[in-house]
Amino acid sequence: xxxxxxxxxxxxxxxxxxxxxxxxxxxxxxxxxxxxxxxxxxxxxxxxxxxxxxxxxxxxxxxxxxxxxxxxxxxxxxxxxxxxxxxxxxxxxxxxxxxxxxxxxxxxxxxxxxxxxxxxxxxxxxxxxxxxxxxxxxxxxxxxxxxxxxxxxxxxxxxxx
Numbered sequence: 001x002x003x004x005x006x007x008x009x010x011x012x013x014x015x016x017x018x019x020x021x022x023x024x025x026x027x028x029x030x031x032x033x034x035x036x037x038x039x040x041x042x043x044x045x046x047x048x049x050x051x052x053x054x055x056x057x058x059x060x061x062x063x064x065x066x067x068x069x070x071x072x073x074x075x076x077x078x079x080x081x082x083x084x085x086x087x088x089x090x091x092x093x094x095x096x097x098x099x100x101x102x103x104x105x106x107x108x109x110x111x112x113x114x115x116x117x118x119x120x121x122x123x124x125x126x127x128x129x130x131x132x133x134x135x136x137x138x139x140x141x142x143x144x145x146x147x148x149x150x151x152x153x154x155x156x157x158x159x160x161x
Contacts, residue, residue: 007131009107011062012095014080019092021107021131027058028155029127031111032143033099033118034063035071036082039139040122044087046143051091057158061091064107066099069121124148128155 007021007029021029032047044063051061065072065079072079076095083093097105100118111125112118115136122139126148135151142148 007127009110011064011107014083014093014095016095021062024060024129025131026129026157027060028054028129028152028157029060029062029125030143030148030152031062031064031107031125031127033066033068033097033108033121033123034093035065035067035069035121036079036087037073038069038071038121040120041071043122043139043143044089048090050143050148054152054156058156059152063089063091063093064099064105065093065096066121067096068098068100068118071121072096126151126155129157 007025010018010020012018030050034044034047035041036044047061047063051059063083065083067073079096083089097108099105099108104112108118111133114133120139124137124141124143125133126135128134134155137145137148
């Protein structure tokens with residue numbers, strides 16, 4: 001049996017709906033473990049900008065809130081309110097997930113097969129249209145950094161070389 005790709009996973013969105021990432025087969029994904037509080041929270045605005053800039057070229061930005069590093073405390077209803085009402089992010093946001101430790105979510109286990117565990121909030125995984133991680137960036141790399149834009153050129157159908 002073939003190993004499932006990163007897009008062969010179902011996720012649960014903030015509103016509770018279950019969503020299969022497979023609908024994005026052929027498109028580029030940027031999957032980021034996010035947190036509304038903490039030293040890198042300003043990157044939420046940059047992710048929003050990236051989504052609006054490259055969304056019409058086939059980019060799907062998926063934010064995955066996690067409190068594994070202490071940046072997403074509170075009950076699930078509060079997390080939903082922060083992203084939908086307070087921050088008004090335009091990219092898709094899942095319900096909180098465990099992204100590291102003994103039992104990370106299946107999606108993050110798959111994302112981290114190569115490269116090791118997630119080390120901080122705002123690690124970014126560039127996933128190609130076949131569902132494989134093509135690049136991985138840490139929290140120190142801004143979503144608008146030229147390295148991320150260059151990586152996107154290889155995974156977006158309308159930007160490829």
